[in-house]
Structure formats: structure tokens, C-alpha cells
Amino acid sequence: MKFARAPHFLIAAATLLCASFASSAHAQDWFHLETSTGADRIRIAVANFKPQSPAVSSYKQTFDTTLFNDLTTAGLFDIVSKDMLPQATPGFPAEINLSQWSSAPSSAAMVAFGNLNLQGNRLVVSGFLDDAKNTQYPQVFAKQYNEDASDDNARQIAHRFADEIIFRLGGGITGIAETKIYYVKMLGSNKEIYEMDYDGANQHAITNLGETSLSPRISPDNSRLAFSVLGTRGWSIKMYSLLLGHLVNYPSASGGDISPAWSPSGQQLAFASSRTGGYQIWISDINGNISHKITSFSGGNSSPTWNPKTGAQIAWISGRTGLPQLYTMDADGSGVQRMTDGGYASSPSWSPNGQFLAFAWDRKYGPGAPGGQDIYVMEIATKKWIQLTHDGGRCDFPSWSPDGRHIVYANSSDGRADHTRIMSMLADGTQKKALTSAGADMPNWSWK
Amino acid sequence: MSAYATTPDDQNDRFGSGLAGAIVLHVVIFAGIIGWAFYQHANADRWGENASSVGSIEASMVSAIPLPSKVPPVKDNVLTPDDASPAPTPPPKEAAAPPPKDTDVLIKAKTPEKPITKTAPTPTEAPPKHPQPTPVTPKATTGEAASQFPQSVVQVPNGTATITVQDRTFGNRYAYYVSIVGATVNRNWYRQEIDPGSSQGKSVSIVFDIQRDGSPANVRLLTRSGSASLDTSALRALQRVDGFGPLPSGDHITVEYTFDYRQP
Numbered sequence: 001m002k003f004a005r006a007p008h009f010l011i012a013a014a015t016l017l018c019a020s021f022a023s024s025a026h027a028q029d030w031f032h033l034e035t036s037t038g039a040d041r042i043r044i045a046v047a048n049f050k051p052q053s054p055a056v057s058s059y060k061q062t063f064d065t066t067l068f069n070d071l072t073t074a075g076l077f078d079i080v081s082k083d084m085l086p087q088a089t090p091g092f093p094a095e096i097n098l099s100q101w102s103s104a105p106s107s108a109a110m111v112a113f114g115n116l117n118l119q120g121n122r123l124v125v126s127g128f129l130d131d132a133k134n135t136q137y138p139q140v141f142a143k144q145y146n147e148d149a150s151d152d153n154a155r156q157i158a159h160r161f162a163d164e165i166i167f168r169l170g171g172g173i174t175g176i177a178e179t180k181i182y183y184v185k186m187l188g189s190n191k192e193i194y195e196m197d198y199d200g201a202n203q204h205a206i207t208n209l210g211e212t213s214l215s216p217r218i219s220p221d222n223s224r225l226a227f228s229v230l231g232t233r234g235w236s237i238k239m240y241s242l243l244l245g246h247l248v249n250y251p252s253a254s255g256g257d258i259s260p261a262w263s264p265s266g267q268q269l270a271f272a273s274s275r276t277g278g279y280q281i282w283i284s285d286i287n288g289n290i291s292h293k294i295t296s297f298s299g300g301n302s303s304p305t306w307n308p309k310t311g312a313q314i315a316w317i318s319g320r321t322g323l324p325q326l327y328t329m330d331a332d333g334s335g336v337q338r339m340t341d342g343g344y345a346s347s348p349s350w351s352p353n354g355q356f357l358a359f360a361w362d363r364k365y366g367p368g369a370p371g372g373q374d375i376y377v378m379e380i381a382t383k384k385w386i387q388l389t390h391d392g393g394r395c396d397f398p399s400w401s402p403d404g405r406h407i408v409y410a411n412s413s414d415g416r417a418d419h420t421r422i423m424s425m426l427a428d429g430t431q432k433k434a435l436t437s438a439g440a441d442m443p444n445w446s447w448k
Numbered sequence: 449m450s451a452y453a454t455t456p457d458d459q460n461d462r463f464g465s466g467l468a469g470a471i472v473l474h475v476v477i478f479a480g481i482i483g484w485a486f487y488q489h490a491n492a493d494r495w496g497e498n499a500s501s502v503g504s505i506e507a508s509m510v511s512a513i514p515l516p517s518k519v520p521p522v523k524d525n526v527l528t529p530d531d532a533s534p535a536p537t538p539p540p541k542e543a544a545a546p547p548p549k550d551t552d553v554l555i556k557a558k559t560p561e562k563p564i565t566k567t568a569p570t571p572t573e574a575p576p577k578h579p580q581p582t583p584v585t586p587k588a589t590t591g592e593a594a595s596q597f598p599q600s601v602v603q604v605p606n607g608t609a610t611i612t613v614q615d616r617t618f619g620n621r622y623a624y625y626v627s628i629v630g631a632t633v634n635r636n637w638y639r640q641e642i643d644p645g646s647s648q649g650k651s652v653s654i655v656f657d658i659q660r661d662g663s664p665a666n667v668r669l670l671t672r673s674g675s676a677s678l679d680t681s682a683l684r685a686l687q688r689v690d691g692f693g694p695l696p697s698g699d700h701i702t703v704e705y706t707f708d709y710r711q712p
Contacts, residue, residue, distance in 0.1 A: 042624075133623065137620070137622075141696075170693060171628045171692050172689070172690055
């Protein structure tokens with residue numbers, strides 16, 4: 001009888017031991033990554049804009065949808081459902097009855113409203129933002145936009161108005177509605193570089209080389225696009241000028257050059273090259289000159305990414321200890337630090353504020369191992385990480401939005417490469433949504 | 449069964465008593481551990497309990513219903529600056545009840561309406577004249593609090609945050625900006641840094657300027673709380689803020705932020 005009880009004693013003692021460890025760990029164990037705090041999100045009602053002439057009704061549909069989606073996607077606001085809005089459609093500040101909007105059910109703190117008009121061939125949009133709780137001085141701002149009438153411009157105006165609202169109310173956060181995403185489109189056996197708006201609209205081709213083009217990287221000033229191409233002589237880096245609309249010269253070295261990365265100054269390019277044997281990280285200027293090697297580790301080194309805040313550090317993937325792991329170093333190759341402790345890490349992206357690295361990681365890599373490749377974010381100072389995607393299939397190629405609050409990535413729900421599509425989410429892993437259909441890969445978010 | 453108690457004494461007395469003593473000692477120790485475990489289980493905090501933020505991450509995405517906050521007024525918080533400006537006049541009486549009539553006869557309710565005295569409680573200078581659409585709305589019946597005081601009070605998980613703009617005109621005109629400033633500071637204030645023991649019930653006030661471009665400057669402690677960790681966490685919160693967004697008008701504003709620490 002006594003012996004029968006002994007295991008219970010052991011369990012009790014072990015439990016106590018664990019509890020004391022857990023509580024001491026809990027005392028300092030926290031890591032702050034959040035995209036917004038729920039309690040102080042501003043509640044915004046987005047009214048349907050008032051058409052001033054029947055001809056704008058198709059633009060109005062585009063505009064209303066885009067504006068609503070932009071503000072929802074921002075993840076900053078508590079958006080009033082369109083069902084709860086008052087019946088009236090105010091077009092001008094004189095027409096709005098704010099008490100209707102500030103009372104239940106909409107209970108809005110802010111109201112965005114306005115009107116669309118067609119003047120000749122121009123689409124004129126007036127947008128207003130009112131503080132519904134401030135009866136004395138309601139107006140926060142008023143803006144007027146005037147563009148050639150087209151569906152695309154209606155969408156761009158909505159993006160600009162949404163960014164203006166975020167700029168005024170975001171507490172220092174700038175909007176991303178006007179940013180672009182560059183990605184690889186799979187067209188049969190060829191892969192071309194495409195561009196789309198941040199919400200997946202307006203997808204169109206940039207390159208038409210008829211080859212395999214991978215890892216597009218847009219320059220910080222949105223003027224050039226670097227990417228790697230598999231040509232007849234192996235991998236090389238090509239440079240495309242978005243201002244000129246064609247390729248500009250970038251020398252190809254013997255031995256493959258892959259995975260370019262812009263420094264935040266826009267003056268340097270880091271890339272992986274095998275021109276001296278195994279793949280090492282090199283840095284050159286943007287014309288491919290003055291190139292120099294900054295790593296010399298065996299096992300393959302690739303996927304450099306600069307710290308966009310300082311421009312003084314580079315994170316990259318190195319296989320120097322076997323499976324590829326994530327490392328950081330200073331931009332001159334000193335101060336190497338290993339960040340991941342195992343598994344198979346790939347494609348890092350450094351957050352705009354310099355604090356976090358997003359990367360793809362298969363923590364239990366190997367034949368028959370459980371788990372899969374998912375997106376993780378690591379706080380660099382503490383090396384603590386969180387997992388952002390779960391059970392959604394293979395995820396790869398994360399890229400931060402310029403406001404550091406969103407991440408775009410490639411996802412293949414069944415693991416097949418040709419089913420890969422581009423998705424975006426908030427940087428805490430919520431609000432996941434697909435931006436493209438299958439056949440798109442390697443997204444890269446523009447810097448602004 | 450207590451097999452040991454019935455062991456005959458006559459076999460080996462010294463050994464028996466020593467063994468018995470050892471067993472009794474073990475039983476007492478085990479009983480103590482179990483008792484402690486049960487006590488701890490019943491009373492002590494468990495991992496994940498009673499903390500504003502637990503685990504490795506704080507992601508509080510739950511949106512509260514933005515009702516006007518029911519924060520009890522903070523007694524020792526100064527609404528007014530120290531230099532003895534008169535205390536703010538009490539908020540206007542809500543449409544004073546109709547004067548009690550001597551007669552019960554209720555004549556039709558069309559008594560000459562008192563002009564609604566829902567003005568701002570303090571004399572406000574003329575605000576900057578922006579091209580201002582005059583709202584045709586009747587006075588809203590809710591939400592005046594936001595515009596009445598250039599102040600925003602927020603209840604956070606372990607305390608009360610009060611933000612006051614010293615420029616009343618600005619605070620009235622741009623009440624929304626004041627609440628954004630408060631929300632941004634709250635978001636960047638990691639209250640896990642505060643030592644709960646020494647800070648309980650204490651209150652810290654910091655004062656800072658917001659420049660035209662929205663960046664904070666000139667951060668200083670107005671009132672020390674007496675708890676070093678509370679004071680430090682307040683200053684750190686401001687160091688984390690890159691900007692609040694550009695000022696809607698003016699060159700700079702001075703903001704006072706008071707935080708009352710109450711660990712529930």
C-alpha cells in the first residue's frame with residue numbers, strides 16, 4: 001500500500017518543481033508583438049459615398065468597396081458593419097446628422113463620408129472625416145481628389161483617402177493602401193515577374209523574358225526591380241527599371257548569382273553568388289560594380305536581407321552546420337550570430353522597425369517528421385519567436401509591409417508547387433486572406 | 449494496514465525503533481509535501497492566471513464596445529495645472545428639471561424652453577477659424593464627455609490612464625487627437641515592467657511635448673510615484689513612441705499623462 005502511493009508523491013513533488021519553474025519563468029517571460037490593442041481601437045463608420053450624377057454609379061461601387069476593404073485590412077480600426085449604418089447617405093458635411101451615427105447601433109466615433117461627381121471626363125471625389133463625438137468641432141479633415149474617370153483611378157482614390165484616414169488616426173502609423181507587391185507568376189514552364197496592388201487587385205506583368213525569373217526585390221525608391229533569372233548560362237541577377245520600362249545593365253558573373261537584396265539606402269545590393277566556389281554572400285553597388293564577398297562559410301549561404309532600419313546588418317541563411325539556419329551579421333561580415341536552433345529555416349525578411357525577422361521554418365525537418373514549413377517571427381534582441389501560420393500547408397517567402405504590421409507570404413495548402421498562391425495577414429497571424437489564385441509565388445512588398 | 453506498528457519488538461529493538469523513526473519522518477515529510485501541494489493547488493496563482501499578459505505573447509485583439517468609459521474620477525489627479533487656476537466649473541446641469549410646480553395641474557409642456565445651457569464648462573478662446581461647416585445637428589445626447597474636457601480617461605487592465613492636454617482649446621477642438629495620443633502611449637506602455645508589489649496604488653505623471661510632426665519631445669516626470677519601476681516604465685513608454693501622427697494644427701502641444709497603477 002505504501003509503495004502504491006509512492007508514485008503519487010513523486011508526481012506531487014515533480015508538479016511542485018514544475019510549478020515553481022513555470023511561475024518564475026512567467027515573471028519575466030513576455031514578448032510584445034501586437035498590431036493593435038483591442039480596447040482602444042477607434043470605431044469608424046464608412047458611409048457609402050453619394051453619387052452626384054448617375055454616370056458615376058459603377059465607380060461608386062468600386063470606390064465604396066475599396067475604401068471599406070482598405071480600412072478593414074489596416075487592422076487599426078473597429079469598422080462598423082455596413083448593415084448598421086443609418087439609412088441616409090450624406091454627401092456633404094451639411095447633410096450629416098452626426099447623432100444618428102454616434103448612437104446605437106453604429107455607435108461610431110468617426111464617420112467617413114463624401115460624394116463622387118463626374119465633371120467632363122474627370123472623376124471628382126470629395127471625402128470627409130468627422131469626429132462623431134465632438135459635436136462642437138466635428139470635422140477632422142476634408143480632401144478632394146480629381147483624376148481621369150476610370151475604374152482603376154476610382155480604386156486609387158479610395159486607397160489614397162484610406163491612407164489619409166490612417167495617417168490622421170493611426171497615431172503615427174502610415175497606411176499601406178498605395179503600396180505594391182511584386183511576385184513571381186507561374187506561366188506554364190516560364191516564370192515572370194508581376195506586380196499588383198497590396199490588396200491583390202490590378203495584377204499585371206512586369207517582365208516578359210520567357211525564362212525562369214525568381215525572387216523579385218523592389219528598390220527602396222520603387223524605381224528598380226532586381227531579380228534572378230535562370231538563363232542558358234546559369235543563374236544571374238537582372239535589373240529592371242520601372243521608370244524606363246526595360247532591363248538595364250547588370251553584369252553577370254561566371255557562377256550563379258541569386259537572391260538579390262536592396263540595402264535601405266538603395267545604393268547597394270547584397271546577393272548570393274557561387275563565383276568563387278560555394279555560395280557566399282556578396283555585396284555590390286547597384287550597377288554590379290565593387291563587388292566583395294562578406295562571408296566565407298562552407299555549406300551554402302543565401303537569402304540575404306538587410307536591416308531596413310539601420311542598414312548595418314544582414315540576416316541570411318547558412319548551411320554551415322548542416323541544415324540551413326538563420327544567422328545575422330554586421331554588413332561587413334563581422335558579428336555573426338546564429339538565430340535558429342534547429343530545423344530548416346529559409347527566406348528571412350527583416351521588419352521595417354528592425355526588431356523582428358520573419359522567416360519560413362520547418363522545425364521538425366526530415367523524412368517522416370511531423371509538422372511542416374510555416375511562417376515564424378523572431379524578436380532579434382531576445383531570439384524569442386512565435387509561429388504565425390498553423391496547419392495551412394506549406395508556407396514560404398514572408399515579406400513585411402512598410403508599416404511593419406502586415407506580412408505577405410506564399411502558401412500552398414496541399415504542398416504542390418503549382419498550387420502556391422499569395423496570402424497576406426496581420427503580423428500577429430490574424431486576418432489571413434488570399435490575394436491571388438494559384439500560380440503565384442515569392443511575394444515582395446514595396447518599401448513605400 | 450500498518451504493518452510496521454505490529455512488528456514484534458522483541459526481535460531487534462534498536463533497529464526497530466530507528467526504522468520506525470525513519471518511517472515516521474518520511475510519512476511526515478510526504479504528508480507535508482502533499483498538504484503543501486494541495487494548499488498551493490487551491491490557493492496559489494497558477495501559470496496563466498491573474499496577470500494582464502501571460503505566456504510569450506500579448507495579443508489582445510478583442511475589441512471592446514466603445515461605450516463611454518465608466519472610470520471613476522481620480523481623486524488626486526489634477527485637472528488643472530498647479531498654478532491655481534480655478535477648478536473647472538462643474539459640468540453643466542443636464543437640462544435642469546422643470547421647476548416644481550405648486551399646482552399639480554400640468555399645463556402643456558410648452559413652457560418657454562430654457563436656452564440649453566450645454567456649453568463647454570470652461571471659457572474657451574475662439575478656436576482657429578478653419579472653414580468649418582456648421583453642424584446642423586442637434587446636440588448629441590451622448591458622448592459630450594469627449595468634447596467637454598480636453599482629457600481622455602482609459603481603463604487599462606491594471607490601472608487607469610488619464611491624459612490631459614494643457615491647451616484647452618486644442619483639447620476641445622481635436623478631442624480625437626488626444627484620445628489617439630492616449631491610446632498610443634497605452635499601447636507602448638509595457639505594464640509587465642512594473643513591479644506590482646511596490647507600485648500598487650501609486651500614480652505617476654509624465655509631461656511631454658508633441659512636436660508639429662507628431663514626435664514626442666522633452667519627456668519628463670512631473671510627479672514621481674515613489675516606485676522606481678513605475679517611473680521607469682513610464683519614461684520607456686514614451687521612448688518607444690516614434691510619433692503620434694502630425695499635429696492637426698499648431699506648433700506643439702504639451703500633454704500630461706497620469707497613470708494610476710491598480711493591480712486587481
